[in-house]
Amino acid sequence: xxxxxxxxxxxxxxxxxxxxxxxxxxxxxxxxxxxxxxxxxxxxxxxxxxxxxxxxxxxxxxxxxxxxxxxxxxxxxxxxxxxxxxxxxxxxxxxxxxxxxxxxxxxxxxxxxxxxxxxxxxxxxxxxxxxxxxxxxxxxxxxxxxxxxxxxxxxxxxxxxxxxxxxxxxxxxxxxxxxxxxxxxxxxxxxxxxxxxxxxxxxxxxxxxxxxxxxxxxxxxxxxxxxxxxxxxxxxxxxxxxxxxxxxxxxxxxxxxxxxxxxxxx
Amino acid sequence: xxxxxxxxxxxxxxxxxxxxxxxxxxxxxxxxxxxxxxxxxxxxxxxxxxxxxxxxxxxxxxxxxxxxxxxxxxxxxxxxxxxxxxxxxxxxxxxxxxxxxxxxxxxxxxxxxxxxxxxxxxxxxxxxxxxxxxxxxxxxxxxxxxxxxxxxxxxxxxxxxxxxxxxxxxxxxxxxxxxxxxxxxxxxxxxxxxxxxxxxxxxxxxxxxxxxxxxxxxxxxxxxxxxxxxxxxxxxxxxxxxxxxxxxxxxxxxxxxxxxxxxxxx
Numbered sequence: 001x002x003x004x005x006x007x008x009x010x011x012x013x014x015x016x017x018x019x020x021x022x023x024x025x026x027x028x029x030x031x032x033x034x035x036x037x038x039x040x041x042x043x044x045x046x047x048x049x050x051x052x053x054x055x056x057x058x059x060x061x062x063x064x065x066x067x068x069x070x071x072x073x074x075x076x077x078x079x080x081x082x083x084x085x086x087x088x089x090x091x092x093x094x095x096x097x098x099x100x101x102x103x104x105x106x107x108x109x110x111x112x113x114x115x116x117x118x119x120x121x122x123x124x125x126x127x128x129x130x131x132x133x134x135x136x137x138x139x140x141x142x143x144x145x146x147x148x149x150x151x152x153x154x155x156x157x158x159x160x161x162x163x164x165x166x167x168x169x170x171x172x173x174x175x176x177x178x179x180x181x182x183x184x185x186x187x188x189x190x191x192x193x194x195x196x197x198x199x200x201x202x203x204x205x206x207x208x209x210x211x212x213x214x215x216x217x218x219x220x221x222x223x224x225x226x227x228x229x230x231x232x233x234x235x236x237x238x239x240x241x242x243x244x245x246x247x248x249x250x251x252x253x254x255x256x257x258x259x260x261x262x263x264x265x266x
Numbered sequence: 267x268x269x270x271x272x273x274x275x276x277x278x279x280x281x282x283x284x285x286x287x288x289x290x291x292x293x294x295x296x297x298x299x300x301x302x303x304x305x306x307x308x309x310x311x312x313x314x315x316x317x318x319x320x321x322x323x324x325x326x327x328x329x330x331x332x333x334x335x336x337x338x339x340x341x342x343x344x345x346x347x348x349x350x351x352x353x354x355x356x357x358x359x360x361x362x363x364x365x366x367x368x369x370x371x372x373x374x375x376x377x378x379x380x381x382x383x384x385x386x387x388x389x390x391x392x393x394x395x396x397x398x399x400x401x402x403x404x405x406x407x408x409x410x411x412x413x414x415x416x417x418x419x420x421x422x423x424x425x426x427x428x429x430x431x432x433x434x435x436x437x438x439x440x441x442x443x444x445x446x447x448x449x450x451x452x453x454x455x456x457x458x459x460x461x462x463x464x465x466x467x468x469x470x471x472x473x474x475x476x477x478x479x480x481x482x483x484x485x486x487x488x489x490x491x492x493x494x495x496x497x498x499x500x501x502x503x504x505x506x507x508x509x510x511x512x513x514x515x516x517x518x519x520x521x522x523x524x525x526x527x528x529x530x531x532x
Contacts, residue, residue, distance in 0.1 A: 036303060047307070051300065059296050066288065088269055088277060093285035101292060 007081045009220035014075060017227045021068040024231045028061035031239040035246060043256055046249035049113035053242035056102045060238050063098040084217035095230060096140045104132040109245050115252060116178050127170055135163040157208055183255055186248060193244050203233035273347045275486035280341060283493045287334040290497045294327035297505040301512060309523055312515035315379035319508035322368045326504050329364040350483035361496060362406045370398040375511050381518060382444050393436055401429040423474055449521055452514060459510050469499035
């Protein structure tokens, strides 16, 4: 035991999660700073989208700091000596609180950057934001394996799929009507952005289903798979997503205002 | 005992309070950053309201960091081994110091965003601010169950109701005269905002009355109900409230200045 970093994970497993969570902190924190400062490089009408993107990565930076500390306390050298205790001590709630705040905001970014008429934007957000919050809330009891109200993980997973499908419907059917007014360039990037969102969201149910059958505490390899999967998905869905939102806002600023375009903005 | 997170609460109760307080930190902190940065997106005459909103959520962010640590120290694994010690160690004073500072400031936001004549604004605030501070000061001895000056919790609760009713009178009777000069849109949102304030304030007396009969230390379930109730009320009354103040300030900026409206602000 002299040369181990953790009582319940191998050195390779422990280091991989440890470094992945640290990568999460660095990605979220510095994307935030970049976006906060870059916000005035787009026209005022697109600034909200960039500010909300910066808010999302800021919220995630806070939670990655907390998760990093929580993971070390639970799985690190001085932490738990069995996998069940480590699993209980590592607070998975941070991820859900993070998603509860950030997933609705990601949809706000996505809609705000299109610069639609106020009424259309408001109508889309009134449906997307509550559905996103509901999707996360319903997913939590499943992931913690709490048999809340007598329902098993699988039932909570299924219930959470209903708002998910509704969001898909709004993004692909309702929102598509609004895309007609966008330039080809913007429409192309936007379609890619919408796919990125779905692809990264896909990691969550896959991880969820993989972990569903284990009735006891997850092994080191399972913790590794879950944490690395969630972290990569988070970095793509928040940092890469936010930077693409910023580049759409730059393109649309140049399209709307020739003077802005020729001066290359601020 | 190996697999418990707390000596005096169940794992579900402990995790729920822990994550709710962390949600409080994240909500307050990032609403603050958003509002501080967004302040120049409204006309100078409405900027004070936005800056005071940012101050309120910043003060609350500080107190949520403190409460999170205080809760962990008292109710967490290494903390108290009986409910009375835990109750005494967890410093409820943070909430009251927070409210003592933030509740008067919430009323400042509410009045400042209307952009009233200086004399009217000053007259309203000279009555609302001291009444709000008094309401919080009188509520504290009741909540801590200190029988200060020989008065029981119920008496302190009753005394605290007097400034509360006075605030209601000023907001619904006095302030309503000033609403006539506002546009329909602003008046509609403002009416909703005033109701939000009252609805969230309603959580405090309800929690207070529910806890009034317990003469001993609160159980885990009671701590859970109190902390979750107060935290949700705080997030709505400070973050949601502050963001609505910001959106009223945006609308009024656009109404006052057509150039501001056409450029979509700064």
